[in-house]
Amino acid sequence: MxxxxxxxxxxxxxxxxxxxxxxxxxxxxxxxxxxxxxxHYEALSRLADVHLITRVRNREALNRAGLRxxxxxxxxxxxxxxxxxVRLVNRISGTNKGWAILTALTIPSYLLFEWIAWRxxxxxxxRKQFDLVHRITPVSPAVPSPFARWCREVGVPFVLGPINxxxxxxxxxxxxxxxxxxxxxxxxxxxxxxxxYRATRNAASAIITGGISAFRxxxxxxxxxxxxxxxxxxxxxxxxxxxxxxxxxxxxxPLRALYIGRLVPYKGCTMLxxxxxxxxxxxxxxxxxxxxxxxxxxxxxxxxxxxxxxxVRFIGEVSHNAIADYLAGADILTFxxxxxxxxxxxxxxxxxGAVPVIADYGGPAELASxxxxxxxxxxxxxxxxxxxxxxLEQISARPEQLAPLAENGRKxxxxxxTWSRKAxxxxxxxxxxxxxxxxxxxxxxxxxxxx
Numbered sequence: 001m002x003x004x005x006x007x008x009x010x011x012x013x014x015x016x017x018x019x020x021x022x023x024x025x026x027x028x029x030x031x032x033x034x035x036x037x038x039x040h041y042e043a044l045s046r047l048a049d050v051h052l053i054t055r056v057r058n059r060e061a062l063n064r065a066g067l068r069x070x071x072x073x074x075x076x077x078x079x080x081x082x083x084x085x086v087r088l089v090n091r092i093s094g095t096n097k098g099w100a101i102l103t104a105l106t107i108p109s110y111l112l113f114e115w116i117a118w119r120x121x122x123x124x125x126x127r128k129q130f131d132l133v134h135r136i137t138p139v140s141p142a143v144p145s146p147f148a149r150w151c152r153e154v155g156v157p158f159v160l161g162p163i164n165x166x167x168x169x170x171x172x173x174x175x176x177x178x179x180x181x182x183x184x185x186x187x188x189x190x191x192x193x194x195x196x197y198r199a200t201r202n203a204a205s206a207i208i209t210g211g212i213s214a215f216r217x218x219x220x221x222x223x224x225x226x227x228x229x230x231x232x233x234x235x236x237x238x239x240x241x242x243x244x245x246x247x248x249x250x251x252x253x254p255l256r257a258l259y260i261g262r263l264v265p266y267k268g269c270t271m272l273x274x275x276x277x278x279x280x281x282x283x284x285x286x287x288x289x290x291x292x293x294x295x296x297x298x299x300x301x302x303x304x305x306x307x308x309x310x311x312v313r314f315i316g317e318v319s320h321n322a323i324a325d326y327l328a329g330a331d332i333l334t335f336x337x338x339x340x341x342x343x344x345x346x347x348x349x350x351x352x353g354a355v356p357v358i359a360d361y362g363g364p365a366e367l368a369s370x371x372x373x374x375x376x377x378x379x380x381x382x383x384x385x386x387x388x389x390x391x392l393e394q395i396s397a398r399p400e401q402l403a404p405l406a407e408n409g410r411k412x413x414x415x416x417x418t419w420s421r422k423a424x425x426x427x428x429x430x431x432x433x434x435x436x437x438x439x440x441x442x443x444x445x446x447x448x449x450x451x
Contacts, residue, residue, distance in 0.1 A: 016047075016048050016049045017047075017048040017049065017131045017132070017427070017430055017434075018048070018049045018050075018129065018130045018131045019044065019048045019049070019050045019051075019130060019131065019132055019133070019134055019430070020050075020051050020053065020121060020124075020125070020130040020132075020133045020134070021040075021041055021044070021050050021051065021052045021053065021133075021134050021135075021136060022053050022114070022117065022133065022134070022135040022136065022137075022145075022147060023037035023038075023040070023041055023052060023053070023054050023135075023136040023137045024037075024053075024054055024055045024076075024078075024110060024113050024137055024138065025037045025054075025055070025058075025137040025138065026038045026041055026052060026054040026055075026058050026062070026136075026137065027057075027058045027061045027062075028042070028061055028062075028064075028065050029061045029064075029319070029320070030061075030320075031320060031344075032342075032344075033137055033138065033139055034058070034137075035320065035344070036136075036137065036139065036162075036231060036232065036342070036344075037054070037136050037137040038065075039233060039235060039419045040136045040162075040419070040422065040423070040426070041136065042419070043233075043419040043420055043422060043423035044134075044423045044426060044427075046420070046423065047423055047424070047427050048427065048430075051072065051073065051074070051130075052067075052072065052073035052074070053073070053074045053076060053117045053120075053121070054073060054074075054075060054076070055075065055076060055077075055078060055079070055082075055113065056075040056076060056077040056078075056079065057079060058075065059075045062075075074117075074120065074121075076113055076116050076117060076120075078109045078110075078112050078113045078116070081108060081109035081112055082106055082109040107142070107143055107144075107194070110138060110143055111144075111146065114145060114146055114147045115146070117147065118146075118147060118150050122150070122154070125150075125151065125154050125156050126154045128155075128156070130156060131156075131157075131430075131434060132156060132157040132158065132159060132205070132430060132433060132434065133147060133151050133156055133157070133158050133159070134158075134159040134426075134430075135147065135148075135158070135159070135160050135161075136161075136162070139161075139162055139163055139164045139165075139210060139231060139341075140163065140164075140165055141163040141164070141165045141166070141214060141217065142165070142194060142197075144194060144195065144196025144197055144199070144200045145158075145160060145196070145200045145204075146196060146199075146200075148160065148199070148200045148201075148203035148204050149199050149200070149203045151203065152203040157205035157206075157433045157434060158203060158204050158205055159204065159205060159206045159207075159208065159426075159429065159430065159433060160200065160201070160204040160206070160207045160208065161206075161207055161208025161209060161210065161227075161229075162208045162209060162210030162214075162229060162230075162231045163207070163208070163209055163210060163214055164209065164210035164211045164213075164214045164231045164341045164342065164363075165211075165213070165214050165217070165341065166211070166213035166214050166216065166217040167211065167213040167339065167340075167341055167362050167363075168213075169339055170338050170339065170361060170378050172338075172378055172379060172380050172381065172384070173266075173338055173339075173381065175381070176265045176266050176338065176339075201218075201222050202222075204225070205225065205433040206225050206226075206227065206429050206432070206433050207222060207225055207226045207227070208226075208227050208228075208229050208426070208429065209226060209227070209228050209229075210229065210230055210231025210232075210341070210342070211230065211231060211341055211342075211362075211363055211366065212228070212366060212445055212446065213341075213362075214341075215228045215445065224440075227425075227429055227441065227442070228443070228445040229422055229425050229426070229443070230342075230363070230366060230367060230417065230422075230446070230447075231341065231342045231363070232342040232343060232344035232347055232363070232367065232417070233344070233347065233417045233418060233419040233421070233422050234344065234347045234348050234351050234413060234417060234418065234419070235418070235419055236351070236414065236418055238320070238321060238324060239323075239324045239327070239348055239351045239352055240324065241324065241328055241352075242328065242351060242352045242353050242410060243328070243353065244353075244407070245353050245402065245403045245406045245407070246403050247399075247400030247403050249403070250331060250399035250400055250402055250403070251399070251400070254283060254284055254285050254286045255279070255284060255285040255286070255331055255332065255392075255395060255396045255399060256285075256286055256288075256329065256330050256331045256332070257276065257285055257286065257287045257288070257330065257331065257332050257333075257334045257357075257392075258287075258288050258290070258326055258327065258329075258330035258332070258333055258334065258349075258354060259272060259287065259288070259289045259290065259291070259333075259334050259335060260290045260291060260323065260326070260327075260333065260335065260345045260349075261290075261291050261335060261337065261345065262291050262292070262293040263289075263291050263292060263293030263294065263295040263296050263299060264293045264294060264295055265295060266337060266338055266339045267291075267293075267335075267336075267337045267340075268335075268336035268337050268338055268359070269289065269291075269295060269299060269336075270295065270298070270299060270302065271336055271381070271384065271385050271388065272287075272334050272336055272388070273287075273299065273302055273303060273306070273312075274302075274385045274389075275336075275385045275386075275388035275389040275392060276334070276389070276392055277306045277308060278389065278393075279389075279392055279393065279396055280306075280308045280311050280312065281306070281307065281308055281311075283311075284396045285392065285396060286311055286312075286313075287311070287312045287313070287334070288312075288313045288315060288326065288330070289312065289313065289314050289315065290315045290316070290317075290318055290323070290326060291316075291317065292316055292317045296314070300314070323345075323348060324348070324352055327348060327349050327351075327352035327353075327354045328352050328353070328354075330349075330352075330354040331354065331355065331395075331399065331402055332354060332355045332356070332357050332374075332395060332402070333345065333346065333349035333354045333355070333356045333357065333358075334357045334392075335349075335356060335357070335358050335364065336357070336358065336359050336376065336384075336388055337358070337359060337362075337364065338359050338361060338362075338378065338384075339361075339362060340359075340361075340362045340363045340364055341362060341363050342363045343358070343362070343363040343364035343367055346358060346363075346364045346367050346368055346373075347367055347413050347417045349409070350367075350368065350372060350373075350409030350410060350412060350413040350417075351409075351410060351413040351414065352410075353406040353407075353409065353410055354406070355372065355373060355374065355395075355402050355405045355406055355409060356368050356372075356373040356374070356409070357373070357374045357376065357388070357391060357392070357395075358373060358374070358375060358376065359375075359376055359378055359384075360375035360376060360377050360378065361378050366445075366446040367417065367446075368409070368412075369412065369448075369449050371405070371408045371412070371449045372405050372406075372408040372409035372412050372449070373405065373409065374391050374395070376388050376391055408449065411449075412449055416447040417447075425441065425443060428441040429441055
């Protein structure tokens with residue numbers, strides 16, 4: 001059953017668009033893709049009349065956020081197919097690993113999700129009760145969408161994205177690829193042969209890519225309807241209290257470094273420990289680590305070997321709402337992940353005035369810039385650690401240089417990367433798809449700092 005959607009006027013006096021959103025991952029209490037799904041949905045709901053279709057596992061969190069099932073969202077149960085696949089991947093690759101395998105094995109459960117969603121909403125779509133359909137998650141380009149073809153058959157535009165992927169594993173780190181259990185990624189090129197890949201893109205009225213690598217993967221025949229909007233953003237209402245930082249704020253104390261992320265090989269926390277150890281030993285830097293994962297035990301062992309156990313603080317897992325407080329107390333975010341598609345934590349750090357120290361590769365390097373972050377070039381493992389150590393030593397020697405970078409980061413985050421801005425960009429794409437504006441939207445890639 002489809003609940004009627006209001007026809008209230010928009011702020012500019014026009015009728016609000018009616019949008020059906022597919023976001024099987026959509027949860028305000030979680031990180032990564034579920035938070036991306038929620039943030040897009042929540043921001044778009046302020047600009048359009050939207051109805052969300054998601055998985056039943058998100059029900060409790062959505063209810064706590066004030067949504068009402070039936071009125072605001074529909075929950076679909078595919079757990080009986082999804083969960084066995086997750087358990088199988090955990091056996092094959094280990095917990096928090098093998099993402100390529102997980103994506104491949106869970107495609108059937110997602111196709112079931114769309115089939116059930118279509119069965120429930122096809123009458124409403126045939127009656128044009130929605131102006132368009134937008135699939136926000138999954139973000140993997142390997143997952144087809146039969147909903148796109150079904151929408152075309154009933155004359156309702158379908159928007160796909162953000163899709164992200166296509167970022168090659170850095171050739172400098174073959175050992176990390178092996179440790180991550182990503183052996184299937186060597187066959188990634190075959191995803192374009194998955195049934196439904198071409199049909200999805202042919203039927204889509206617009207495709208949103210969330211990263212440069214994903215944009216470059218789009219064949220030329222679909223480029224005219226493809227847009228680049230970075231996958232991640234931040235919510236200013238969650239990241240309040242950022243203060244102006246001056247050179248004096250960094251004087252006469254150790255540098256405060258913060259790592260936030262899963263403790264898995266490719267995130268680079270072990271390399272961070274190796275690079276930062278001399279500064280920590282000398283009392284010139286303190287490090288706080290937020291996150292959980294299979295690397296926790298070997299990390300602790302290495303920290304003990306280096307004699308810095310009493311100067312490195314492990315926090316474990318914290319709620320997303322608590323992250324802002326930790327970032328507010330940090331001088332730098334040390335996040336040397338070497339295979340990151342998104343990197344929302346980089347934006348959150350910029351918003352709070354913590355200067356990112358990141359690898360010059362992938363999503364983080366698209367979100368930040370040399371005007372507000374330290375971009376460490378990729379090298380072989382030993383050289384990368386040495387480069388990272390050099391950067392940390394330079395910061396420790398002249399911490400006052402952080403103040404202008406922190407200010408630039410806050411301006412960049414608030415100018416380009418709020419969820420409200422992303423929603424406004426998405427609405428422009430909607431209007432273009434619906435023929436309400438003739439000029440094709442475009443914002444450049446990556447977004448540049450304003451002078």
